[in-house]
Amino acid sequence: MTCPICQKDTDAKYRPFCSRRCADIDLGRWLKGSYVIPGTAQEEDDPAPSGQAPEENPRH
Template sequence: MTCPICSKQTQYAFRPFCSKRCADQDLGKWLNGTYATPSDDPEDVEKAQEAINQAPHGLH
């Protein structure tokens, strides 16, 4: 099995990645929304707007 980030051979301790570095890169992609799927669903837009409006002052 190869690492989905760099294509090197995976290491058991970090599967499915080859190293902590690649595992951390993948986590960063999840956290910053790189893997998010865009949606045009009106309900999703409303939920996102509500979340922005409910965020503590200074965070939006």
């Protein structure tokens, strides 16, 4: 198996990476949002699931 960052052979200690450096590079990419899972965009503050209207007068 090769490192997904630099293509060198992996090290069992850092698998699937070859070194801590490559593992840190990958983590940095995740934290910056460089990796994205494809899908439809949704509102961050949308309180109701799609297809359902929120209740206007909830009963307690």
